[in-house]
Amino acid sequence: MSQVDRRDFLKGAGLATAATAVPIEADAAIPRPAKQIPPEAVGMLYDSTLCIGCKACMAACKVANDMPPDVIPESLSGWNEHTWDTPEDLSGRTLNVIKIYRNGTAEFKDQEINGFAFVKRHCLHCADPSCISVCPVGAMTKDATTGIVSYNPDVCIGCRYCVYGCPFGIPQFDFSDPFGKIAKCQFCVHLQKEGKIPACCDVCPTGASLFGSVKEIEQEIGRRLAAAPGAPYEFPRGKIGDDRPPNAATIPHYVKGVYGEHEAGGAQVRYLAGVPFADLGLPTVGRQSPASIAEGMQHTLYHWLLAPIAAFAGFAFLARRNIARNRPDDEPKS
Template sequence: MGINRRQFLRGAVGAAATAAAAPIADAAPFDRREPKTLPPKAVGMLYDSTQCIGCKACVAACKEANGMPVEQPQRLADWNEGTWDTAEDISGKTLNVIRVYQNGAMTQKDREVDGYAFVKRHCLHCVDPSCISVCPVSAMRKDPITGIVTHNPDACIGCRYCVYGCPFNVPQYQFDQPFGRIAKCQFCNHLQKQGKLPACCDVCPTGASLFGLVEDLQKEAERRMALKPGELYEFPRGKLSGDRSGQVAPVGEYQPHIYGETESGGTQVRYLTGVPHEKLGLPKLPDHSFAAVSEGMQHTLYKGMIAPLALLGGLVVLARRNVKSDEERHKDDEERPS
């Protein structure tokens, strides 16, 4: 008896699973591969939400520095008569945006109940990026010295795996273009090569976006958290340990965790906030990267060629079963009286 294509594929998968079950059951569970660590001179950003005033100077500077067009949702285009950039989130046209949290009467900044808060949204430049792990053509790259995650449009094939793989939903595809590209914050890598600061950090008037070495930014964040709420502190502006005068302001009441320190294996952008992170759209994530898990599974499956051999074995079993069925059918035909 013959089989059709669907039956063949279904049988092949079933046979492969059966053949693979025994060796995998005896093997150790899937292990995460070793986590990646910060590069020696990793640079990043400390974003202090309590110091952000929502002026969006960083958004405008980012647009100018990266040659990105103005973005206006249709529902707001008539209201601002095409004069203001009113992007509501990052997209193929917007690499960096300020969003606002609002609750109740909104009487006090950085309060969860009856308050409001600002949050900056852009690439967090993961220590162990999922976008790099899933990219089949190495269009996503991580600088071995600074750790900045960049995108090479000339190598990109537009598969958008990075869009689906990023736990922060950062890479965006330009669907409105006939030959769309992936767009993401590259931490103004082109400006840094000229000895300049990332545009968003350069123009921030309060120091809410602060540039520096990740290790130094982590210490700065811990220093702020150790202060009492309301205590005056000189917040650096532009670059940590730079030559700009800081802004003296009272310290806010921070959440007890520095976001980005452990999330998804750690990021090079760290957040200090007064409102719980999830309220600001910062996802709750495990302390390991998804790339470490998926690559660990792949290495386990292909170790000793378990998965390919199991599939081959399943196909062989199915083929032999089909041949045997044909032989039995011919035998029955010969024995049937004419």
């Protein structure tokens, strides 16, 4: 190949690559459409203003899901040698945890300044879950009817992508177990299959943890937010529509917004609170589902694998043409 031909070759190949590479950059950031909550999905409302921090939901969750106690080293002493469950956060052994917000003198319930408040942390059962999106083997799945996000330990390879992919910091891995698996709330799906309600909602004495369909939960939230602070209100307990006696109290001063309604594309677990959600330690998450952004980029790139294929086709064509040009005339041309 002459010097000029080589230059031609490189120029042509560069043009071929550039021509096919432009659409990759232009389309790379287009997210795929976000997935929606199924119409008959189950949901949960956690109303922080009703929570008294009794932690009955934590104990019931442990029993219902056959989870071992989580004993922090500080609480290990002669009188408490593996006796009490004392989790401070979610872990491979704890699917649900009640935490406390404190400020200043911590005198006033559900007040940001000099107040305190409780918050319950567990899986939100997202509309478009990142844990599912990042799992390479399909160990996380979302039920098409109930919307419950479940985990299959038999499929899981222990890569822990879901731990890092969840925008709410929910899935946990038990490193103390040689066959460790992911732990996260699965909405007590085994109880729901028996016609029961999630254990945390069943035992909650005040109705702070309340079960119902997402539609019912949204209507209940609408009623609470529409009522004037101080107005008498009968807060349902257990399950919306249950015949158990309600918790007769008054409407509190709610902060603006419903956590879980829009975060990361929306979720089936929603929060109401009297202090800002960020103060309660709930992650500040954008509205766009991270799964839709990441998968949109991936699909765009995979789609445009046509680009490198076209570039290589351009290289092959130019190489073949130049070889043919430089071949002695007495050689047969293919």
